[in-house]
Amino acid sequence: MNLKPFILLVEDDPAIRRILRSLLKSADYDTEEATNLETGLSMESILHPDIVILDLGLPDGDGIDFIRELRKKSEVPVIVLSARDKETEKVRALESGANDYVTKPFGPAELKARIKVALRQIRPPQHQGKVECGPLQVDLDARRAFLSGNEVHLTALEYKLLFVMVQHPGKILTVKYLLKEVWGYEADEQKHYVRILAASLRKKIEPAPGAYKFVHTEIGMGYRFLE
């Protein structure tokens, strides 16, 4: 039986709640609502939603703390809503464990697309076997990659980056996170390593320049691997 995906909204603004409710209903999702962070946390642990949509502008607390608390016990995908001029908040949210962000005011189509992406991420992390993303195939055992059947020669670092990305499809991975995962560095000064490596990975696995299929840049945030 195919259960309808169930989405928890943590949002205090009734107008936005109304929009979200209609939007999600029209996309055939079930929804529940919490109007503050505390209720949100308890509802999540009781109801186990498939996705949590969290507004960072809630008055009763810091959304970042909510995410951290949440992440202690759950890997549920979190999409944050933030106001347009709270740029640094978004990065902090992503770094503390959020998967994606949408800026208010948001277009319904955009939010729907992001929810779809987040839902697809719900699979256990894969360390073995093969991952297929359209023309791209990654053989995790042999540590090799193929594009439309032809082997792509990746350096050790490029492969590592690809590996990390493939583990978290659809999730925005911050540059800081990638720096730590691939090199083990934490300092800000080496951020360009990630940028250059992502660019060189792209040159090898993207079939066409311009609009990229797999390695997407999220400006100001990081990278997102889409299948």
Add this chain to the structure above:
Amino acid sequence: MTLIHLRRSLLSTLLVVSFTVLAHGFQALGISDASIVLTLLMAVVLCGWFFGTLYSIFAAILSILSHSYFFSYPIYSFQVNDPQHYVAFAFMLVIGVIISALAQRIKTQKKSLQFRKQGLEILNQLGRKLSNQIDREGVEQIAEELLSEVLQCKVQVVTKEENGDWSSEDDPELLRLRVVAEQTRNKVGWTTAIEPDAALLVCPLVGSNDVVGVLVVSRAQDLSSAIHEKLLLLETLSSTVSLSLERVLLIEESRNTAVLMETEKARNTLLHGVSHDLRTPLTVISANVAGMLLERANRADDPDRTSLESIKSETDALIGQINNLLELTRLSAGSLTLRREWVPVEDIISSCTEVFYARHPGSTMTVHYPADIKLCYVDEELMQHALMNLLGNAAQYGGTEAPIEIEALSHTNYSEFIVRDRGPGIPDAEKKLIFGKFERGSSSKKIPGHRGSGLGLSIIEAIVNLHKGNVGVRDRQGGGAEFWIRLPVPESRPQFLEQSQ
């Protein structure tokens, strides 16, 4: 022969006569001839001291005659027997001349010193009085008063207006002299080599860079005495006046600038606050209407649907314009901290194209960037915003007939981003203007249903300026417009060495 000459001749003669009588007296007492000569010499010396070289010579001649007549044998005749008297007469003459010359020099020097002392006092006084002045009228008045007093003739101070022009001058001579003085930065007029017959002496007042004004000295009768010193004094005093004048002009200017800056800041803050307050209720309206629309999404013939859609699109357009205004105020206020990083140019280009395709589904774009990985040092969110604005403009004006082109180029010292369209292009006269706030090109009026407050390009310019770069537009070969952004690349481009297993 003037009265002075007459008087002096008379007095010289009297002196010689007196000393002759005295010498006679000495002779009667048995005093030797040498002393007699010296006594007469005294007369010559006194004449030279008091009356000048001419009279010392006159007195010398009289004394010689007196001596030869009254004292040398044969007495009571001008005949001189003893040749040693000739020597005495010669030296008498010479000594007289020397003494008088010395006397003259001392007198001149004393006068000069006195003048100089007076000058220093005046300079001191001028300096003190001027340092208290904070506006140009005060400086002009003090300078005119003191200088007129010192030079004993009418002195006028003429300064430039605030906008750098001279006030219109009625006196043609003054106008003419002033122009020459300003150009040559030298005194012109009487006492100088240029226009020596003029009735005015015009002395330029030169500050650290510019000529800030002129001193105008009207010709007076007795300025010609000790003229050299007076002109020197004028030079010294005029430089003090120039510096003071420059100081007050700078005070004026900085006051104006401070006022301008305060006004600008206040305006910016007001604009920011108002925009914020306008945006909040509009966002609420938009959100509510969006909710209503979504709820009615399934109802096919809803009579209110068109109205609701219209409300939403108009409200969103307003919100968009307010966001632009807010962004511009933030950029102008300089309160934005740029977060610059080394970013591959293709990252920026690809994210722009993705967003573009999302907003304009079904459109196509041609993308060019360097084959190698090239970095630029930018705040990527702002640069994306700037390029998205350019792409949005291209989509609006360029039409969807021909694809838009976006290109990134990397040169040694700068990165370049170019957006090309096949629209009507920008006329030459407007190429600079369109970047001004609220300006729209003339071709924009031809586009039906066009929106936009004209802030897009000024936001782009503000962003590019923050990066110390340049933005502009040129004609595209084959028709259309080509917008370019150039950003300088700092020297310290990072090197990245890959480690491979």
